[in-house]
Amino acid sequence: xxxxxxxxxxxxxxxxxxxxxxxxxxxxxxxxxxxxxxxxxxxxxxxxxxxxxxxxxxxxxxxxxxxxxxxxxxxxxxxxxxxxxxxxxxxxxxxxxxxxxxxxxxxxxxxx
Amino acid sequence: xxxxxxxxxxxxxxxxxxxxxxxxxxxxxxxxxxxxxxxxxxxxxxxxxxxxxxxxxxxxxxxxxxxxxxxxxxxxxxxxxxxxxxxxxxxxxxxxxxxxxxxxxxxxxxxxx
Numbered sequence: 286x287x288x289x290x291x292x293x294x295x296x297x298x299x300x301x302x303x304x305x306x307x308x309x310x311x312x313x314x315x316x317x318x319x320x321x322x323x324x325x326x327x328x329x330x331x332x333x334x335x336x337x338x339x340x341x342x343x344x345x346x347x348x349x350x351x352x353x354x355x356x357x358x359x360x361x362x363x364x365x366x367x368x369x370x371x372x373x374x375x376x377x378x379x380x381x382x383x384x385x386x387x388x389x390x391x392x393x394x395x396x397x
Numbered sequence: 398x399x400x401x402x403x404x405x406x407x408x409x410x411x412x413x414x415x416x417x418x419x420x421x422x423x424x425x426x427x428x429x430x431x432x433x434x435x436x437x438x439x440x441x442x443x444x445x446x447x448x449x450x451x452x453x454x455x456x457x458x459x460x461x462x463x464x465x466x467x468x469x470x471x472x473x474x475x476x477x478x479x480x481x482x483x484x485x486x487x488x489x490x491x492x493x494x495x496x497x498x499x500x501x502x503x504x505x506x507x508x509x510x
Binding site (some may be wrong): 319334374384385 | 453487
C-alpha cells in the first residue's frame with residue numbers, strides 16, 4: 286500500500302529562518318498530495334495541496350512542489366514566524382475512497 | 398460558528414467503564430471520520446461514514462462502535478475501556494468520499510486510569 290516518510294522533529298528555528306520539512310511517499314499512480322497543520326490544542330487543518338506532478342501548492346507563505354521523479358513533497362517557508370509553531374503532517378492518499386495516511390508529523394518550534 | 402464540534406473536550410474515566418464521544422458538523426458534508434492520535438502524535442483513521450453508511454472500518458477492537466444517526470452526526474461508543482485507549486480522538490468531515498480535504502474537530506482527550 287501507499288506510505289509516507291516524514292523527517293522527525295522537533296525542528297527548532299529562530300524567527301525569520303528558512304524552513305524545510307522533508308516528505309517522501311510511495312503511491313500507486315500520481316495521487317494528490319497534502320500538507321496538514323495542527324496548532325497547539327486544535328484539530329488538523331489543510332495547509333496546502335498539489336493535485337498533479339510538478340504542481341506547486343502554496344498557502345500562508347508555505348510552499349510544496351510535487352516531484353514525481355523523487356516522489357517527494359517537501360514543505361518550505363522562506364521566513365518562519367512564532368505563530369507557525371505547530372505540528373506538520375504530510376498526507377498522501379492511502380488508496381481507495383478517501384483515506385489519507387498521516388505519519389507522526391513534524392513538530393516545529395519557532396523562537397523569537 | 399464551529400464547523401466540526403466534539404463533546405466532551407476532556408474525558409477522564411476508569412478502566413472497564415463505557416463512554417461515548419459525540420461529533421457534529423454543520424458544513425453539509427456527506428462523509429465523516431474518527432481518528433485516534435496517540436501520545437507521539439501518530440494519527441490513524443478508525444472509521445468513516447458516508448451518509449450514515451459505514452465505508453471505512455480499520456482494524457479496531459470491536460469494543461469501539463461508531464454510530465451515525467444522520468449525516469451531520471457521528472458518535473463513538475467505547476466499551477470496557479482499557480489503559481491503551483488513552484489518546485486524543487478527532488472527528489473529521491469531508492464533502493464526499495472522493496474528497497481528501499478533511500475538516501477536523503478540536504479533539505477529545507480521553508484518559509483512562
